[in-house]
Amino acid sequence: MAILNEDQVMLRDMAREWADNEAPVTAFRTLRNAGSPAGYDAAQWQAQAEMGWAGIVVPEAHGGAGMGYLSLGLVLEALGRNLGASPLAATAAATSALVLGGSDAQQAEWLPRIASGEIVATLAIDEGPIFAPEAIATRAADGKLSGTKRFVAEGDTAQLFIVAAADGLYLVRGDEGVARMHRAMVDHRSHADIVFEAAPADRLAGGGDGLLAQVADRAAAATAAEMLGLAEAAFEMTNDYLKTRVQFGQKLSSFQALQHRMAAWFTELQLMRSAVEGALEAIDAGRSDIDQAVSLAKAIASDTLHLSSREIVQLHGGIGMTDDHDAGFYLKRARVLETMWGNAAYHRERFARLNGY
Amino acid sequence: MATVVEPEIDALERFRAEARAWLAEHFPTALKGKDNALSALEGPTEQSPDEAAWQRAMGEKGWGVPTWPREYGGGGLSRAEARVLQEEMQRIGAWNPIGGMGVMMFGPTLLEYGSEEQKREHIPAIAKGEVRWCQGYSEPNAGSDLANLQAFAADAGDHYIVNGQKTWTSGGQWADKCFCLVRTDKTKKHEGISFVLIDMHAPGVEVRPIKLISGSSPFCETFFTDVKVPKADRVGAEGQGWTIGKRLLEHERSNLSGAGGGASRLFAGKPLGQMAKEYRGTDDRGRIADSDLRMRIVRHEMDLRAFALTLRRSALEAKSNQGPSAAASIMKNVGARITQTRAELAVETMGMQGLGWEGEGFSEAEIDQTRTWLWGKAVSIYGGSSEIQNNVIAKRILGMLDHQ
Ligand SMILES: Cc1cc2nc3c(=O)[nH]c(=O)nc-3n(C[C@H](O)[C@H](O)[C@H](O)COP(=O)(O)OP(=O)(O)OC[C@H]3O[C@@H](n4cnc5c(N)ncnc54)[C@H](O)[C@@H]3O)c2cc1C
Numbered sequence: 001m002a003i004l005n006e007d008q009v010m011l012r013d014m015a016r017e018w019a020d021n022e023a024p025v026t027a028f029r030t031l032r033n034a035g036s037p038a039g040y041d042a043a044q045w046q047a048q049a050e051m052g053w054a055g056i057v058v059p060e061a062h063g064g065a066g067m068g069y070l071s072l073g074l075v076l077e078a079l080g081r082n083l084g085a086s087p088l089a090a091t092a093a094a095t096s097a098l099v100l101g102g103s104d105a106q107q108a109e110w111l112p113r114i115a116s117g118e119i120v121a122t123l124a125i126d127e128g129p130i131f132a133p134e135a136i137a138t139r140a141a142d143g144k145l146s147g148t149k150r151f152v153a154e155g156d157t158a159q160l161f162i163v164a165a166a167d168g169l170y171l172v173r174g175d176e177g178v179a180r181m182h183r184a185m186v187d188h189r190s191h192a193d194i195v196f197e198a199a200p201a202d203r204l205a206g207g208g209d210g211l212l213a214q215v216a217d218r219a220a221a222a223t224a225a226e227m228l229g230l231a232e233a234a235f236e237m238t239n240d241y242l243k244t245r246v247q248f249g250q251k252l253s254s255f256q257a258l259q260h261r262m263a264a265w266f267t268e269l270q271l272m273r274s275a276v277e278g279a280l281e282a283i284d285a286g287r288s289d290i291d292q293a294v295s296l297a298k299a300i301a302s303d304t305l306h307l308s309s310r311e312i313v314q315l316h317g318g319i320g321m322t323d324d325h326d327a328g329f330y331l332k333r334a335r336v337l338e339t340m341w342g343n344a345a346y347h348r349e350r351f352a353r354l355n356g357y
Numbered sequence: 358m359a360t361v362v363e364p365e366i367d368a369l370e371r372f373r374a375e376a377r378a379w380l381a382e383h384f385p386t387a388l389k390g391k392d393n394a395l396s397a398l399e400g401p402t403e404q405s406p407d408e409a410a411w412q413r414a415m416g417e418k419g420w421g422v423p424t425w426p427r428e429y430g431g432g433g434l435s436r437a438e439a440r441v442l443q444e445e446m447q448r449i450g451a452w453n454p455i456g457g458m459g460v461m462m463f464g465p466t467l468l469e470y471g472s473e474e475q476k477r478e479h480i481p482a483i484a485k486g487e488v489r490w491c492q493g494y495s496e497p498n499a500g501s502d503l504a505n506l507q508a509f510a511a512d513a514g515d516h517y518i519v520n521g522q523k524t525w526t527s528g529g530q531w532a533d534k535c536f537c538l539v540r541t542d543k544t545k546k547h548e549g550i551s552f553v554l555i556d557m558h559a560p561g562v563e564v565r566p567i568k569l570i571s572g573s574s575p576f577c578e579t580f581f582t583d584v585k586v587p588k589a590d591r592v593g594a595e596g597q598g599w600t601i602g603k604r605l606l607e608h609e610r611s612n613l614s615g616a617g618g619g620a621s622r623l624f625a626g627k628p629l630g631q632m633a634k635e636y637r638g639t640d641d642r643g644r645i646a647d648s649d650l651r652m653r654i655v656r657h658e659m660d661l662r663a664f665a666l667t668l669r670r671s672a673l674e675a676k677s678n679q680g681p682s683a684a685a686s687i688m689k690n691v692g693a694r695i696t697q698t699r700a701e702l703a704v705e706t707m708g709m710q711g712l713g714w715e716g717e718g719f720s721e722a723e724i725d726q727t728r729t730w731l732w733g734k735a736v737s738i739y740g741g742s743s744e745i746q747n748n749v750i751a752k753r754i755l756g757m758l759d760h761q
Binding site: 126150186188191193258313314317323328331332336344345348349 | 500524567568572637650705710712713715716718
């Protein structure tokens with residue numbers, strides 16, 4: 001566990017407690033069963049905003065807490081543990097674009113509204129089913145942006161889009177020139193296709209050439225933190241189950257074959273936590289190797305969550321295959337998070353490139 | 358089972374010509390390549406007239422169960438002839454319309470252990486695909502530890518009165534019959550188990566479908582309340598059920614491993630390499646653009662080929678030997694691994710497009726792939742989980758000690 005300051009310890013404990021009491025997995029199940037395309041509960045989002053989470057990475061000058069990414073990660077991890085359905089990750093990703101690339105006026109207009117939870121914002125990069133920030137056809141000219149973005153997280157409800165066009169990032173409001181198509185995905189979260197047709201757009205002029213990459217790195221690191229929560233919860237649920245389920249007259253946890261499986265899994269989780277926290281800390285410290293740290297984190301997080309999501313189903317046996325059990329929810333959310341902002345293969349490739357392999 | 362003498366090469370070629378002609382006459386070309394990988398697992402769908410005709414033709418010919426004896430409605434073919442038949446079907450995009458647990462598990466077991474009356478009663482109907490069977494083994498507290506089952510069959514003279522609960526009964530809601538392990542003696546563990554056939558339409562049988570993570574509901578909780586089962590429907594002697602039940606599990610394993618075409622049906626669909634090129638594009642040398650994914654697909658393909666070679670080798674080695682053996686555990690585990698890896702790679706290849714649940718924006722093939730991936734998580738659990746197979750390998754093949 002990273003060394004946390006007092007505020008962070010408080011934040012972590014509060015987030016854990018809130019997630020366990022107010023947003024357990026049953027809350028996600030209820031939401032799933034209700035089948036609303038929004039993918040989150042508005043009242044819960046308000047509660048999260050009131051606790052200051054929407055403003056964690058918003059600077060204090062604009063009404064946020066300016067606490068940084070390790071802090072954001074603590075909250076996303078806590079939510080991820082219980083499969084919390086919150087627009088926080090998407091909103092934070094869009095926030096990072098405004099903070100890194102927005103003008104004073106743009107920041108002053110949008111950041112306070114984000115910090116207060118008044119609006120949900122999101123990042124729209126991909127134009128196909130695979131993360132490909134280098135292949136963008138969306139164009140903007142004369143303050144109008146046109147193009148189609150796919151699988152935009154929270155795209156069904158977002159009121160502010162940060163859209164990647166060929167010449168940089170643009171800020172687009174969610175109304176004029178914006179058409180949304182809901183996609184029903186395995187994780188039952190919101191991933192909409194968005195068609196922008198001459199939508200009024202403001203360029204984010206700051207941040208330089210690498211703005212898109214910097215923003216995507218922050219989105220990936222935050223997602224990795226959510227993944228850490230899922231992986232650890234999957235492990236704990238399984239560990240608890242093995243300690244209660246009796247077969248052959250013994251607790252399953254007494255079988256050495258399973259003990260070693262759990263030990264190996266637990267070991268991977270340690271590497272995952274270090275890699276994820278390492279990336280978040282690199283961002284907070286403004287280090288020059290953020291890109292490497294993020295690729296390391298997302299690749300390892302993806303592999304370890306992949307393992308975790310397979311093991312939770314397998315080690316629960318038949319019951320893990322049923323919709324009534326939560327294991328399948330972890331499996332399904334896992335694959336989507338693995339795919340977002342570059343999967344393990346993408347980040348291994350990038351890591352290789354950055355290191356001259 | 359009667360041993361069938363393997364025919365000479367010439368005779369095999371004559372058989373090939375015969376099979377080819379028969380298939381040309383009976384396989385409706387409209388059905389070419391239309392086999393649905395999940396249909397065997399996810400239950401019956403409405404049959405088109407073509408499908409019904411194809412099933413009838415194969416059923417009457419006995420070629421749905423090509424190696425079963427002709428006197429009970431099988432094809433009476435040798436293994437070599439059955440392989441030729443398989444090749445000829447593949448050549449024209451035809452498939453076997455007769456399947457299910459009756460074919461994969463119950464039939465072969467009954468042929469070995471059933472009485473003459475039982476074989477005459479049940480085997481021809483299985484061979485024609487007319488009667489659906491389900492497997493009543495697992496209970497809430499008897500999964501991997503199957504011998505712990507508690508469903509009880511009380512002796513009532515010429516029949517038993519069965520009470521108890523089964524769970525994970527695949528296809529229970531559309532099955533006509535259930536081959537079932539029940540306890541006839543509470544004082545013994547393995548020796549107190551009997552193998553009985555239960556009519557799923559009998560009074561006192563109740564099934565409740567359970568929804569799976571893939572969204573379908575192919576399996577059930579099955580409840581027996583004072584169900585009357587004639588003793589004539591017990592296979593083998595009272596208390597011999599464990600031996601028979603285990604034999605059936607060996608058939609299940611070897612089928613699930615792909616040896617009998619079970620798991621291999623999950624491989625249906627486009628080759629991964631082709632899919633990857635479509636979804637990921639190619640590099641300037643025409644290779645799959647994502648080099649990491651490319652190497653993992655290659656590793657999987659090599660695994661698959663080594664598996665196929667091993668299946669062939671063990672089939673040759675087992676020729677003298679009858680039926681499946683402990684090696685089925687090895688093959689089931691490798692088959693499960695390959696099935697799951699394939700599905701994971703397919704989903705990964707498609708990116709977000711491979712994670713659709715329903716509705717607009719996803720093709721039918723994409724949704725099928727997603728569901729196959731989720732469904733496929735079961736292949737390492739049912740029929741004895743991978744962990745249990747490893748225990749079997751360690752104990753029975755490697756001679757290692759039982760864990761105390
Ligand atoms: C899709 C599906 C279809 C099925 N269809 C049928 C059916 O038609 N009829 C039927 O009777 N049953 C069916 N089953 C049930 C299946 O056979 C059981 O789920 C299986 O035997 C595992 O039992 P369990 O679910 O109780 O898991 P458990 O026995 O509780 O096992 C939980 C985990 O512990 C592991 N484990 C258990 N014991 C040991 C040990 N000694 N050493 C190491 N690891 C161990 C298991 O491998 C598993 O990973 C089906 C199951 C599924 C998922």
